[in-house]
Amino acid sequence: MQKVILVGKPNVGKSSLFNRLARQRIAITSNVSGTTRDTNKAVVDIEGKECLLIDSGGLDDSSELFRNVKIKTLNEAKNSDAIIYMVDGKFMPDDEDRMMFYELSKLNIPIALVINKVDSKKDETRAWEFINFGVKDLFQISVSHNTGLDELTEWIAKHLKDDVLKADVSDDFDDFLEEFDDEGEFRADENFAEKNIKVGIIGRVNVGKSSLLNALVKDSRAVVSDVAGTTIDPVNEVYEHEGRIYEFVDTAGIRKRGKIEGIERYALNRTEKILEQTDIALLVLDSSEPLTELDERIAGLASKFNLGVIIVLNKWDKSEWEFDELCKEIKDRFKFLAYALIISVSALGGKRVHKLYGLIQEVYQNFTQKIQTSKLNEVVGEATKLHPIPREKGKSVKIYYAVQFGFAPPRIALVMNKPRALHFSYKRYLTNKLRESFSLSGTPVVLIPKNRGESDEDKE
Template sequence: MQSIILVGKPNVGKSSLFNRMAKKRIAITSEISGTTRDTNKTEVDIGSKKAFIIDSGGLDESDELFKNVKKNTLKVAKESDIILYLVDGKLTLDEEDRSFFYSLKKLNKPIALVINKVDNKKDEERAWEFINFGVKEIFNISVTHNIGLDELYDWLEQFLNETSLVPDEEQDLEDFLEHYDENKQELQFKEIDQNHIRVGIVGRVNVGKSSLLNALVKQERSVVSSIAGTTIDPVNEAITHQDKTIEFVDTAGIRKRGKIQGLERFALNRTEKILQNSQIALLVLDADEGFNELDERIAGLIAKYYLGVIIVLNKWDKSELDFDKTVKELKLDRFKFLAHAPIVSVSALSGKRVHVILDKILQVFENFIQKIPTSKLNNLIESATKAHPLPHDYGKLVKIYYAVQYDVAPPKIALIMNRPKALHFSYKRYLQNKIRKEFDFEGVPLIIASRKKGSKENDENG
């Protein structure tokens, strides 16, 4: 797994950012300069991917102790994959920071300048001074107020290895483009049985997955109990809805890693295998009990396999949550990488609104296998690039020659360009949003690959 190191002078907020990214208090933070002396390391989720985050001691040479701390920090930085150099946005530009930054830049690793403590407009104006660093990637953040971190996470995610297991992705694209005829009207995609939909039901223990399965198939197919972890073996059941066969698999509930015991270890492995063979996942959450970090990890499994997804808020009849506020929390905070997912509130025990899920499954499946006409796609891309031109790459013009969908389930789009590596993640996201707005891709991931015609140079993002 790749590692991200937080580097900077003492008291710039490295440990606070470390704790924020870890979503728990691990590193000790204080106003005392040099509180962190050794490196802390923990696993974190960055979007749908995983990485190790490392909190390092401050770069300082004021005494013998700090010189050793600095030496250790630089050693760990050389072994890390990505470097985040933090500075204090409330202070002026520091030549010592510039020197440290450029010594790290020589390591030829992805590196960003992160300006912390940018809490207000005045701080933002001061942060402009750091443009003089001459670095391309600069992020203004406030760890204390949780401001600006989404952009930083998006930047980090593009450098992390895919945790998904989409088979032969590179070969699929190579084969498609090799045989692609721009004048051909009908494009060939992989064969999909459009009358059979495979749906995995996932969630942590005791959120009501078995009750939901019973309500969906209208029979006592899965054993229901208040004892957490009743379901161990996957339970399959198929029904017909609007002439489509929907095959449900109720998976065993997932516990925190430290609490997975005995047979449940096998259940977790089986759950992953079921997701590999599913097309759509129902992520079941307990609206009465609330949501936690484990829900986010399970959501990450769905993103990992590029599945269609519907978020099901179960036990809504017992909940005191506000629906609109809950949707906002899930899409903008907890499950940003599943922001495209529709959210349905139900009561599995009473069967209230469960029928809505069946109709939503059909809608999401249609989006999952949707084929966009090449002419319409290119008209959209042309309009989008005119409205918001592509940024230059160090003064060089960046062009998209044409766009073409090269697969379905999930939908995958190739952008044929002159400089594919220059397509910034933020612009790629802009195009994704434009495509989603024009064509209905609710509930499904949208993969965009930038590709240079006639070479293997490409860049992908799901």
């Protein structure tokens, strides 16, 4: 089985990235340098390709124990198919990292330099100092905020052999086509117009989530208190508004990881399980306070579960922000939620809360909409003419056609001759073109390149 190894000094975030890519908490993570001393391994799926992901011990010469860990790590790296060298973006590059990266580069194994903990513009500026490593493939990420990982996973997939889980990529295209009617439209079994709309209310402690729920359902359904963390169990409320049923869940407020105590740990786990079953997230921010890194991390949960998103700026009566100014700040910091709608409210006084129902309806319609195949292909065709897809190794990369194959959120298959060659930046370009042409505000859009089947060109 192909192997991908995470390498770097202690405490740069290797175990956190390992857990994220494995989609489960396998490796223990902490702020204590050298927590990982042996290698953790897990079989993971990277964009339809299976590989053995290895979380190595940190590269450290401070003791005999850690020198042995380093030797073991380097031996593992020599036998890997791809190397991810991680550094801490909170610090400037150092000679030790530069020399180790250079040594690993001489193995003639694909290697990427991954700068973790890039959480602000200041971090982004510092991260570009690592360009002096002479690296071709450099990625700026924040594992804790779940940003920059799409580009990294695409790089990993690109350097894994195509024959691994190849059937999952082509997906037996005949079976795929069976889901469409004679006019090429996807058969949707669910009638979204009649379903209850499931809305999760998320945010850090004491931002006013419970007050917002009470205002939405016009009842003191949730206990409201100035004591942070009052809500531990999720508060569910089914409410009818203008003939439509809404299922609201006020989730427990989320603290910084180091401040989560006792039963609140279980509350955090339940919050994630709730979001798995949610259509739309109301991300509540306290507009009377500056945005925090924890706000960004919680926003990452909405992105993680591909939810429709409305950002609710609560306590607006106490805010000193200008609305446009705060919206710009949010767009800059929550780039992964650029599609989200934003509204200001004062939940305790009930001001503007009623407008949320119209926004929820709008986002839900976009989240569950069916895009006509002919119009979809017209937009994709115009986009590729305006900005052709870059060639791969001198050969053209073609999108034969596009078709929506899923809902909540919209999932669109791009049927191509070389699906692996479609770069993440081009997918972002296509997504922006789709947003210009269709009503997609408030909802993510999932683009999945698919193989029409092996052609003569592919065999060359």
